[in-house]
Amino acid sequence: MTDEIDASGALEASGLGKKYRRGWALRDVAFRLPAGRICALVGPNGSGKSTLLSLAAGLLTPTTGTLRVFGRPASDPGIRERIAFVAQDKPLYPRFSVADTLRLGRELNPRWDQKAAEQVVAEADVPLSARVGSLSGGQRTCVALALALGKRADLLLLDEPMADQDPLRRRRMMGALMAEAAERGTGVVISTHVLAELDGVCDYLLLMGGGRIRLAGEADTIQAAHRLVTGPSATGGGTPEALARHTVVETRTTGRQLTALIRPEGTPAGDGWIVTEPSLEDVLLGYLGAPDAPPMFTAEARATVTEVGA
Amino acid sequence: MSSIGIRIRVPGARLRARGLVWLVARQHRAALWAGLAVVVAIAAYIVWQRAEMVGYMRAHDILGCADWDAEALCHGREISPQEGTNPTAEAFRHLMDTYRTPLLNTGRLLIALPVLIGVFVGAPLFARELETGTHQVVWTQSVGRTRWLIAKLALPLVAVTAGTAVLAVLYTWWWRAARIQFQDIAWGTAVPFDATGPAAVALAPLSFLLGAAAGLLLRRTVPAMVVTLGATAGVQYGLDALRPHLMTPRTIVSALSEDTSPQVYVNAWRGMGNGYLSRSGAKIPLDSCSSATGAHGWERCFARLGATKRWYEELHPASHYWPMQWMQAGICLAAAVALAALCLWWIGRRRA
Numbered sequence: 001m002t003d004e005i006d007a008s009g010a011l012e013a014s015g016l017g018k019k020y021r022r023g024w025a026l027r028d029v030a031f032r033l034p035a036g037r038i039c040a041l042v043g044p045n046g047s048g049k050s051t052l053l054s055l056a057a058g059l060l061t062p063t064t065g066t067l068r069v070f071g072r073p074a075s076d077p078g079i080r081e082r083i084a085f086v087a088q089d090k091p092l093y094p095r096f097s098v099a100d101t102l103r104l105g106r107e108l109n110p111r112w113d114q115k116a117a118e119q120v121v122a123e124a125d126v127p128l129s130a131r132v133g134s135l136s137g138g139q140r141t142c143v144a145l146a147l148a149l150g151k152r153a154d155l156l157l158l159d160e161p162m163a164d165q166d167p168l169r170r171r172r173m174m175g176a177l178m179a180e181a182a183e184r185g186t187g188v189v190i191s192t193h194v195l196a197e198l199d200g201v202c203d204y205l206l207l208m209g210g211g212r213i214r215l216a217g218e219a220d221t222i223q224a225a226h227r228l229v230t231g232p233s234a235t236g237g238g239t240p241e242a243l244a245r246h247t248v249v250e251t252r253t254t255g256r257q258l259t260a261l262i263r264p265e266g267t268p269a270g271d272g273w274i275v276t277e278p279s280l281e282d283v284l285l286g287y288l289g290a291p292d293a294p295p296m297f298t299a300e301a302r303a304t305v306t307e308v309g310a
Numbered sequence: 311m312s313s314i315g316i317r318i319r320v321p322g323a324r325l326r327a328r329g330l331v332w333l334v335a336r337q338h339r340a341a342l343w344a345g346l347a348v349v350v351a352i353a354a355y356i357v358w359q360r361a362e363m364v365g366y367m368r369a370h371d372i373l374g375c376a377d378w379d380a381e382a383l384c385h386g387r388e389i390s391p392q393e394g395t396n397p398t399a400e401a402f403r404h405l406m407d408t409y410r411t412p413l414l415n416t417g418r419l420l421i422a423l424p425v426l427i428g429v430f431v432g433a434p435l436f437a438r439e440l441e442t443g444t445h446q447v448v449w450t451q452s453v454g455r456t457r458w459l460i461a462k463l464a465l466p467l468v469a470v471t472a473g474t475a476v477l478a479v480l481y482t483w484w485w486r487a488a489r490i491q492f493q494d495i496a497w498g499t500a501v502p503f504d505a506t507g508p509a510a511v512a513l514a515p516l517s518f519l520l521g522a523a524a525g526l527l528l529r530r531t532v533p534a535m536v537v538t539l540g541a542t543a544g545v546q547y548g549l550d551a552l553r554p555h556l557m558t559p560r561t562i563v564s565a566l567s568e569d570t571s572p573q574v575y576v577n578a579w580r581g582m583g584n585g586y587l588s589r590s591g592a593k594i595p596l597d598s599c600s601s602a603t604g605a606h607g608w609e610r611c612f613a614r615l616g617a618t619k620r621w622y623e624e625l626h627p628a629s630h631y632w633p634m635q636w637m638q639a640g641i642c643l644a645a646a647v648a649l650a651a652l653c654l655w656w657i658g659r660r661r662a
Contacts, residue, residue, distance in 0.1 A: 057450050061660075081452035091443035093337065100336060107329030108451035151451070 010035040010155045010187040011056055014303045015065030018051050024211055025051040029065070030303040031216040033189070033204060035154070038181055040198045040219075041191040042284055043208035049191040050088050052208070053157045056189070057085035070154065081110060084148035088159040088191075090141050094133030098126055098143055105150045116180070117150025123172050137164040145173060149180055155187040156180075162194060174201060195281045207284060209291050217298025219280055225263055225296065226283050231273040233258035242273060249283075250290035261286035263296065330453060330461035338466060341431065349473040353480055356416065360484040363409040367491070370401035376490040376576055377402055402491070410492055413485065417501030420481055420510065421546065424517035427470050428542040432521020433534040435462060440529040459657045463522060463650060467515055474514035482506040489577060497631050498579035500550050507635040512642035517542040519649035526653055545645075549638055554582055556637045559624040563587065577628035584624065586617035593622060 009032045016029040026048045033039055041049050054060045055067050058074050067074045069083060092101055098121055106112045121128065124142035126135065132143060141164060148156055156177070162170045178201065180186050189206075192198065205222055207215035215222060226249070233253045234240040240258065247263040261278060278286070287293055335342070367373045375384035375398075382389055387398040439445040448458050485502045489495075497503060504510055520541045525534040559582040562574060585595040599611035626634070 057446075059446055059449060077454045080450070080454075083450075085446075085450040087443065087446050087450075089443060091446050093444055093447065094442075095340075096336070103336075104333055104447070105451065107332050108448065108453050110452055147447070 009033055009068075010037070010070060011189070012068040012071075012303060013052075013065065014068075016052075016055070016062055016067050017064035018048075018055060018060060019063040024063075026055075026062075027211045029211075029213055031206065031213050031297065031301050032303050033187070033206070034300060035070070036181075036185045036187050037204040038178070038202045039187070039189045039204035039206055040202040041189055041206045041208065042193065042195070042198075042288075043191075043214075044193070044288060047208040048211040049208055050159050051211075053085065053159050053189065053191060054087070056155075056157050057083060057087075059085070059087075081151070082154045083157060084151040084153035084155070085157045086141075086144045086148045086159060086161055090137075090144040092132045092140060092144060092147075094131070096132050097128065098130050098132060098135075099128040101132055101143055101147060102128075102150060105147045109151045111152040113150050113152045116152070117146040120146035120149050120173075120176050123176065124169055138166060138169055141165060142169070142173065145176070149176065152184070153186065156189070158188065158190045160191055160193075162190075162192060195284055199280065205280075205284075207287055209287075212295070213297075214287055214293070214295045215283075215297075216301035217296070218300060221298045221300075222296065223278065223280050223283060225298075226278050226286075227262055227264050228259060228276045228278045228282060229262055229273050230257060230259045230276075232256060247294055249293040250286040330457060331465065333448070334461050334465045338469075341466075342469060345431075345469060345473055349476055352416070352419070352477055356477070356480040356484050359409070359412050359416070360480075360487055363405070363413075363484075364487050366401075366405060366409070367488070370397070370405075372398065372401050372405065372491065374490060375402075376493055405488075405491060409488065410495075413488065413492070414495070414501055416481065417485070417505040420477055420505035421500050423474065423477070424504075424513040424546065425539065425542045427474075427514055428517035428521035428538040429535045431466055431470060432518040433525045433538040434531050435466065435522045435525055437525030437529060437531040437534040440525070441531055455657050455660065456654065459653060463519070463653065467518055470514045470518050471511060475511045478506060478508075478510035481510070493577070496579045496581070497577065497628070498553055498626055498634070500546065503553065503635075503638075504546060504549070507632070508639035509635045509642070512639035512646070513546070516545065516642040516646040516649070519646045519653070520545070523649045523652055526656055545642075549641070553634060553638065554626070556634050557626065557630050559583070559626050561593075562623045562625060564621045564623070574627055575625075579626040579630070580623065582624035582626060584622060586612060586615075587620040587622050588616040589618055590616075592616075 011031075011033040013029045013031050016026055017024060018026040029048075029052065041052070043049050051060065055062055056069060056074050058069075058076075058080065061075055069076075069079050072079050093104075096104070102114065102117050102121070105117060106114055118128070120142060124139060126139045126142055130139075132140060135143065141161060145158070145161060148158070158177075162173065165173060177188060177190075181188055190198075190202070203219050205215055205217060205219045206213060229243065231240065231242065233256055239248055239251065239260075243260055243262060246265050249261040249263065251258055251260040253259075261282065364373075372384055375389065376382060377389045384398050384402075388396060389398055389402055391399060436445075439448075449455055481502070485495075485506055489497070495502065504513060517538075521534065521538040524537045524541065525531070528534045528537065560574070583593075583595055585593055585598065588594055594612065594615050594617050598615060599608055602608045602611040604610075
């Protein structure tokens with residue numbers, strides 16, 4: 001089974017689109033996420049993150065294109081036991097106790113790991129006898145995470161799992177996720193807009209905006225492909241000549257000084273320009289602040305579905 | 311790869327079925343106990359009422375007597391004396407006053423039961439899950455949606471049908487004990503027909519599935535409950551309207567047909583139609599002249615229509631009760647199967 005995971009990506013989208021009654025939530029999405037990666041799915045509200053995750057979880061069907069999970073269509077019932085999903089609003093049965101909720105996982109999943117699930121709940125100090133309906137939002141999220149982790153899936157899809165967690169619990173939950181990923185090679189996709197959560201945790205990145213993918217690939221490759229340059233701003237505004245041959249993602253002007261996030265082509269230097277390596281957060285903020293910046297896909301993130309099919 | 315898939319699926323299949331049964335039972339645990347309490351309470355009441363009633367009839371020796379005709383006798387005693395009264399007539403009056411109302415009211419409660427089942431068990435079944443998003447919890451586990459739907463339908467279906475069957479059997483047993491005494495309770499009316507026999511039992515799965523299908527399609531609890539209320543009440547109303555036409559009524563012609571024993575009136579469902587016969591034997595319903603006015607307008611109207619003195623009455627004899635019961639049960643079960651198929655089709659369209 002491991003071979004199978006490795007052979008095809010955990011997620012592979014091609015021409016993927018989803019239209020709701022109010023309009024397109026996803027359009028022409030094509031990317032590849034290799035198995036076993038910890039992937040951050042970043043983007044402003046309404047950029048299509050939840051739609052993409054729901055499609056991957058098989059809860060929605062695409063309007064156009066395909067989304068393959070471990071090489072099979074996301075709607076394939078046979079793929080269900082290999083993926084776990086925590087939806088944004090963390091739906092759980094409110095009248096079930098925590099123990100009942102874990103029992104649900106045990107009853108409905110052949111690979112269930114009771115110990116792992118109970119550990120997540122215990123670490124969050126949620127009593128097993130508590131009714132789910134009486135839990136705080138953060139505690140409920142922990143139960144939902146426990147249900148997902150106990151499933152022993154090969155891919156965890158988590159829609160804003162940390163949004164309502166206090167910092168301590170957030171760290172513990174991330175720890176549990178990372179331990180699972182490290183021990184079993186489980187792939188994880190975490191959608192979030194808390195950028196600080198991702199630092200040093202995620203090795204893969206998907207940035208969405210307006211229903212499209214704007215950045216996709218290994219975090220360090222993406223980070224290395226960008227430079228922050230600071231220099232004199234051009235007279236009369238606009239992009240200074242020195243940056244013209246690079247791909248400029250975003251520029252900010254402070255007085256006479258201009259800071260730009262660029263994807264350098266060749267040496268990004270010039271007289272009087274200070275060049276620094278941006279943090280991952282700098283890159284993400286740059287793209288979030290510039291919705292029209294040209295998208296970037298690393299070689300690994302380019303969809304290969306069509307080649308496989310040919 | 312496919313061999314791996316099969317190896318995983320086969321041992322898993324047994325486990326999953328057990329799992330879903332557990333899930334559905336756990337979800338409806340409270341409703342199950344509440345339903346059981348209701349059934350036990352009503353059943354106990356029926357048994358007690360019937361025992362009291364039969365005890366009274368036995369004590370006053372009026373078992374098997376019917377007050378269907380002024381000349382009818384009860385074990386040689388007069389039931390409706392021309393003048394004054396007698397102990398038998400008194401006993402009949404007391405029986406009417408004391409035991410008829412509980413019988414009718416319990417019947418009314420029982421014919422309301424399918425509506426309650428549809429509205430409170432059927433309608434929220436899927437609607438509440440789809441409304442609160444909890445269906446996603448199950449849909450993202452390792453079981454298929456079709457299996458989930460079948461489990462969700464099957465368990466409550468068995469429970470409501472079994473509960474209704476117990477009450478229908480007991481109520482039939484109660485009603486039949488006094489059926490001959492209470493000649494004014496026509497067997498074809500909603501009470502007792504919809505509260506007795508297989509017809510009563512079949513209304514439960516139909517109403518439940520009406521609610522479930524409404525909830526599945528509407529995805530909202532309150533609208534689904536409202537629609538189910540209308541649909542289940544409409545179904546019962548429609549069945550009541552349809553019932554006289556399920557079988558051809560028997561026509562009784564008075565003063566002529568010596569071969570027709572007056573016994574045909576006993577336990578009959580009367581009032582399907584009556585009027586005069588013309589010389590050629592054609593039926594002239596009594597309401598043909600309802601608009602006639604004047605002192606002798608009515609007689610003149612019938613004379614013009616060619617009416618003779620021969621009177622006819624259309625009725626459903628007691629022997630029509632069981633065939634009609636099975637016909638109505640069949641209609642309800644066919645509709646229930648169609649609704650279950652609709653639910654399966656809907657979930658299949660959403661892919662598993």
